Amino acid sequence: MNVLVCFKAVPDLDSLHEQDWRSGDGSRPETRFVKTIINPLDESALELALKLRDNNGDIGLTAMTIGDEKADAILKTLLALRFDEVKRLSVSSAPLFNPEAVAAVVAEQAGGNYDLIIMGGQSADGANGATPLLVAEKLGWPCLTEVSALELNGGLITVESQCDDGCLRLEAKPPLVLAIGNAPSTYLRVPTLKDRMSLGKRPVEILALNDVSESGSKLTPLTLTVDDHSRSAEIIDGGAAEKAAVIWRDHVQPWLGKRRR
Amino acid sequence: MKFSVLLNGCSESFERRAAELRGFIRDHVGHEFVADKTIVLCPDFKKRDYFEANSVTPKLALVSLGGYQPEKALAALKDVCRDEEIMLLPGDFFGAEISVRLGARLGGAGFTGVTQMRLEDGKPVCDKKVYAQKMTASFKIEQLPLCLSIAKGIAEEADRVNEPLRETVEIDKTSEAGGEHIVSCGLTPQPDEAGLEQSDFLMVGGKGLGGPEGVERLKRLAEKAGADWGVSRPVAMSGWAPMERMIGVSGIMAKPEMCLCFGASGAAALYAGIARGRKIIAVNRDGKAPIIHQSDAAAIDDCLAVLDELAKLA
Numbered sequence: 001m002n003v004l005v006c007f008k009a010v011p012d013l014d015s016l017h018e019q020d021w022r023s024g025d026g027s028r029p030e031t032r033f034v035k036t037i038i039n040p041l042d043e044s045a046l047e048l049a050l051k052l053r054d055n056n057g058d059i060g061l062t063a064m065t066i067g068d069e070k071a072d073a074i075l076k077t078l079l080a081l082r083f084d085e086v087k088r089l090s091v092s093s094a095p096l097f098n099p100e101a102v103a104a105v106v107a108e109q110a111g112g113n114y115d116l117i118i119m120g121g122q123s124a125d126g127a128n129g130a131t132p133l134l135v136a137e138k139l140g141w142p143c144l145t146e147v148s149a150l151e152l153n154g155g156l157i158t159v160e161s162q163c164d165d166g167c168l169r170l171e172a173k174p175p176l177v178l179a180i181g182n183a184p185s186t187y188l189r190v191p192t193l194k195d196r197m198s199l200g201k202r203p204v205e206i207l208a209l210n211d212v213s214e215s216g217s218k219l220t221p222l223t224l225t226v227d228d229h230s231r232s233a234e235i236i237d238g239g240a241a242e243k244a245a246v247i248w249r250d251h252v253q254p255w256l257g258k259r260r261r
Numbered sequence: 262m263k264f265s266v267l268l269n270g271c272s273e274s275f276e277r278r279a280a281e282l283r284g285f286i287r288d289h290v291g292h293e294f295v296a297d298k299t300i301v302l303c304p305d306f307k308k309r310d311y312f313e314a315n316s317v318t319p320k321l322a323l324v325s326l327g328g329y330q331p332e333k334a335l336a337a338l339k340d341v342c343r344d345e346e347i348m349l350l351p352g353d354f355f356g357a358e359i360s361v362r363l364g365a366r367l368g369g370a371g372f373t374g375v376t377q378m379r380l381e382d383g384k385p386v387c388d389k390k391v392y393a394q395k396m397t398a399s400f401k402i403e404q405l406p407l408c409l410s411i412a413k414g415i416a417e418e419a420d421r422v423n424e425p426l427r428e429t430v431e432i433d434k435t436s437e438a439g440g441e442h443i444v445s446c447g448l449t450p451q452p453d454e455a456g457l458e459q460s461d462f463l464m465v466g467g468k469g470l471g472g473p474e475g476v477e478r479l480k481r482l483a484e485k486a487g488a489d490w491g492v493s494r495p496v497a498m499s500g501w502a503p504m505e506r507m508i509g510v511s512g513i514m515a516k517p518e519m520c521l522c523f524g525a526s527g528a529a530a531l532y533a534g535i536a537r538g539r540k541i542i543a544v545n546r547d548g549k550a551p552i553i554h555q556s557d558a559a560a561i562d563d564c565l566a567v568l569d570e571l572a573k574l575a
Contacts, residue, residue, distance in 0.1 A: 013395065013529065014393075014526065014528045016395075017549070018554070021392075029396070040494075097398070124392070124393050124530075125391065125392055127374065127390065127391045127392070127394075128373070129357055129373040133358060133361040134362075134365055136362070137362055137365040142331075142332050142442045143331070143362070145331075148504075164269070164273075164274050164354050165272055165274070165448060165450060165451075166448050166449050167449045168446060168447070168448055168449075170443055170445070171445040172442045172444060173444060181511070182494070182507065184497065184504055185498070185499070185500045186498070218364075218370035219372070219400040220401040221399070221400055223399045224391070224399075225396060227390075227395060230554050231555055231557050232558075233553055233555075233557070233558070233559055234557065234559070235553075235558075236558055240562055240563065240570050243544070243560035243562055243567050243570070244567050244573075244574060245570070245574065247558070247560065248575070249574075251540065251542055251557075251558060252486070252521070252542075255519050256487070
């Protein structure tokens with residue numbers, strides 16, 4: 001079985017300070033100086049794919065991303081984690097609000113070569129929540145969403161998937177697109193130093209991609225503004241006991257009194 | 262410009278999602294838009310009275326599927342919705358999935374997580390949260406039909422306006438193809454036992470709790486104080502607490518009257534889950550963490566030390 005895992009390298013938004021959000025050119029915040037990480041739901045997708053192979057040896061794993069050279073360190077790590085093939089479709093800037101274009105590229109690359117396409121359900125920055133769904137539409141494949149666990153049984157895929165009424169356990173026939181949701185304990189494993197030194201030195205396949213940022217988009221971004229959630233932030237001083245006393249006496253207890261009445 | 266509402270009547274949460282969409286239309290949709298009909302996917306027509314009682318609009322179309330299966334639903338909706346201009350879907354898993362795929366199938370646009378819709382120069386403009394909920398982006402929709410799902414937790418539930426139902430149409434799509442890839446399917450119901458969405462007193466723990474033992478201390482304090490408790494995504498992802506306790510954009514969107522945050526940095530994705538809270542009190546050792554200036558009161562300290570002192574007072 002051949003599995004394609006798609007991921008996006010994104011800026012670590014948690015490390016942006018308040019003033020950083022207001023920098024940039026108005027089309028996106030300035031994140032060039034922030035650490036690059038794997039989009040959290042895509043990280044789960046990569047780890048779930050590795051777990052799938054842990055339990056079923058005969059699986060070919062390919063990892064693919066669209067973006068600039070910031071993703072290459074991640075791709076090297078994936079080589080060290082024994083992904084058979086890793087590739088980057090090189091663009092100077094990955095489309096942020098154009099899931100149509102990303103899905104078209106993924107579908108074209110995947111066509112006929114894979115049984116499973118796995119990716120996170122949504123990216124942290126663009127938050128379109130659409131790419132895996134559109135890949136499925138373009139390929140005419142079924143899509144299972146909010147996947148939190150997967151196994152291979154014979155030629156069938158068993159997945160756990162959150163739905164609005166609970167957790168579904170589905171047994172399905174490939175080909176499938178799997179959109180990964182909140183999956184516990186799926187932080188990407190760390191390769192051994194030995195594997196990093198030997199396997200991680202293999203070449204990353206880099207393919208030039210034409211600019212797809214505007215292609216096929218059905219939306220035009222108009223404005224992007226920072227939300228201000230500032231509150232009064234009264235700082236409570238003293239030792240731990242004094243702080244707890246102020247929290248309880250001045251804030252919680254008076255409210256509890258009203259709540260009970 | 263007309264729009265219709267699309268709901269999953271096969272789901273236990275149908276009634277609540279209908280109430281949320283009523284609230285969304287009242288508070289978040291421009292008056293230039295006119296609600297046309299409510300389309301409900303349902304197992305059969307036996308509960309027609311129930312769906313009529315909860316219809317969002319005076320016109321109702323019931324589409325029977327036998328049971329909800331996304332591929333089958335999409336095949337049916339492609340025909341049922343072929344003349345629609347704008348479809349409004351709820352902010353749940355159903356809405357997020359179907360809005361995008363139906364938009365694509367109808368040759369239009371699919372859009373998720375919408376917080377506002379208005380008309381500008383004759384075209385719909387939708388707002389949504391991006392960049393981990395820290396920014397709001399506005400988009401002009403260039404191609405209709407538009408299928409959009411609303412942002413989770415954005416809308417207040419609203420009662421049905423006392424307007425008589427004018428028309429109910431029944432459409433039988435039980436023989437529609439789709440879902441043949443599924444060999445077996447079992448559902449483990451997960452009712453919202455914790456009731457965190459309705460909690461008025463919530464304690465939230467982040468990575469600063471240090472591990473499962475810290476989560477246990479938070480839980481004991483919450484129980485003693487009569488509060489509910491939840492955790493940030495990193496805590497749930499690390500397996501220190503069950504996923505159903507996760508607060509934030511990918512978990513529970515709460516609206517507590519009183520919210521105490523322990524050892525959570527206030528990353529935007531978590532903060533979205535408590536931003537509608539009336540009072541937020543933070544305890545965090547990092548004075549520069551976003552949660553500090555996003556709180557009404559803050560103690561800069563080891564969260565477990567303050568938590569243990571609070572346990573003596575509760």
